[in-house]
Each structure stands twice: as structure tokens, then as C-alpha cells.
Amino acid sequence: MKNFSIVRNWKIFFAITIIGLMIGYGSMIFRGFNLGIDFTGGSIMDLKFEKAVQVAQVREVLSQHNLGSAIIQLESSDSAATESQGVLIRTPVIADNDRTKVMQDMEKSLGKFDIRRVENVGATIGGELIQQAAIAIFLSWVLMVLYITIRFQLNFALAAIIALIIDVSVTLSWFSLLQLEIDSTFVAALLTVVGYSVNGTIVIFDRIRENLKVHRRTETVTDMIDNSIKSTLTRTIYTTITTLFAIVAIFLFGGETIHNFSFAMLVGCCSGAYTSILLAGTIWLFLQHKKAGE
Secondary structure, eight states, X not given: OOSOOTTTTHHHHHHHHHHHHHHHHHHHHHTOXXXXXXXXXXXXXXXXXXXXXXXXXXXXXXXXXTOTTOEEEEOOSOTTOSEEEEEEEEESOOOHHHHHHHHHHHHHHHOOEXXXXXXXXXXXXXXHHHHHHHHHHHHHHHHHHHHHHHHSOHHHHHHHHHHHXXXXXXXXXXXXXXXXXXXXXXXXXXXXXXXXXXXXXXXXHHHHHHHHHTOOTTSOHHHHHHHHHHHTHHHHHHHHHHHHHHHHHHHHHSOGGGHHHHHHHHHHHHHHHHHHHHTHHHHHHHHTTOOXXX
16 A cells, blocks of 8 residues: 555546446436435324334334335434334325324224324425525535635635535435435435535645645655545544444434434445545646646
8 A cells, every 4th residue: 555556546546436426327317316205295193102102013004005115203212212102104195084094093003192293295395495405515515615715725625526526426326226215314414424525635635735835846746645645544544434433333223214314424424535535636636737647
């Protein structure tokens, strides 16, 4: 690794990235996304049973009405709880008479319950949420460009944004390929990924900027970038591994409710480390109108 040049081998990493993005974009175009109720609209039922019930029991009743894919959340302070009296059910939009039949079967199978809330989320609200999510992500990119341009220079900012676009695209690609449900928590995960990724990239860019000031004529810009990346490599790897410990723990033990959120974080964290270490420096070099080796 000591003599391996990340920048000089840019073709390998760019090829891997392009192939991965082509597969991802192809899936997005031809398979699309599995949008959740937050985006497509649907029905919410908030119930409190006299006796504690399990998710599997509730889902079994819902499956009898072709609602087996509904999101079921147990109301409990313990994330590892397997049963609870409070249950929140999210389904596609269903008619009032169909909902009544579901509740009747629920009472027959699981016992009496109190209805705390029943409401429909319209598709119009879902469309507004998509628009607001896109605006939030775009605004975060604009603010990052402004900050990095002021703190560093424009080419550093553009390189960071390109890396962020790759990270977001990779995360979206996995959700499209696996047809995982995208809900409002996914937007929060994307914004977190954006913040995490740019942090790792800025650490490397800061070292590049420092080394530019003491850059020797006998050292090529390519070697200077490689040395900058390698000097921060230990810090980047340790930070990534530490973050992954927490994310994997949430993914495995956090419960079904935040499973997709933690998976998005897992993919985004790995992609962020990849783009920061293997792509960002080279992208900045090319934006400087220089070639690897110069």
C-alpha cells in the first residue's frame, strides 16, 4: 500500500464507479423505487389493545385482506420488544368499509382495542414530501459549495459535490435494486450520509491544501495528493469503522421500523469512505486541468 498510487490508478476506480452507477441508474429507470406511504399516500391506524400483541399476529390478520406488506410498529420504549399493546399500522389507501372489516377481524383474532387515530395520507402530500426532500438535499449541496469555496476554492467544492452525488446515487441504486421501501426516514438518512461523506472528503482536501503550500518542485502534484490521502488514511479508516459499528448495531437490533434507515446509512457510509479516499482527490486534480502523473 505504501508504494501504491491511488491517483495513478484512477482508471480502475473510475471504471468500477461508472459500472456500478450504470447498473444503479438502469435499475432506477426500469425498476423504479418502492415508495412508502409517506410518498404515495395511504392509511394509518393507531390502535391500543387490551392485551399485548405481536407483529406477526397483526400481520396475519392483515394478510387475509391482502395487506400483508403493511408497516407495523409496536409502541414500546424497548427497541427489542416483541409485543406491545400499542400498535401503529400503515397500509395503502383502503376504503372505509374495508377498514371496518379489517378491524372486525382484528378484534376477533386479537381481542378488543381502542382506536386512537385513523387517518388517510393523500398522494398530494406525498408529492409535496418528495419535492421538499429534493429541495433539502439540493440546498445542502449549495451551502456546502459556498462554504468549501470560501474555505478552500471552487474546484475543491465541485469535487466534493461530485463525490456526494455518487454517494447519493449509490444509496438510491441499492434501494432500487433491492426494492426496499423508501419513506421519510430515508430522506433523513440521505442527509446524514451527505454530511458524513463531505466531512471525510474535507479532511483529505484540508491536507492537500496544507501540502500545496510546502509542495516541492521535485514532487509531482500526483504524488502530493497520494501522500495527502495516505497521511489521513488511518484517521479515515478508524472513523469509518467506528461509525459502522454503531450503524450495524442499529441495523441488527434496532427493529423493523428503522431497518431501511440503518441500511441506507450503512451503504452511504461505505460509499462515502470509498469516494473520499479513492475518487475525490483525483476529481480535484482533473478539475485543476492536470493529468495523473504531473
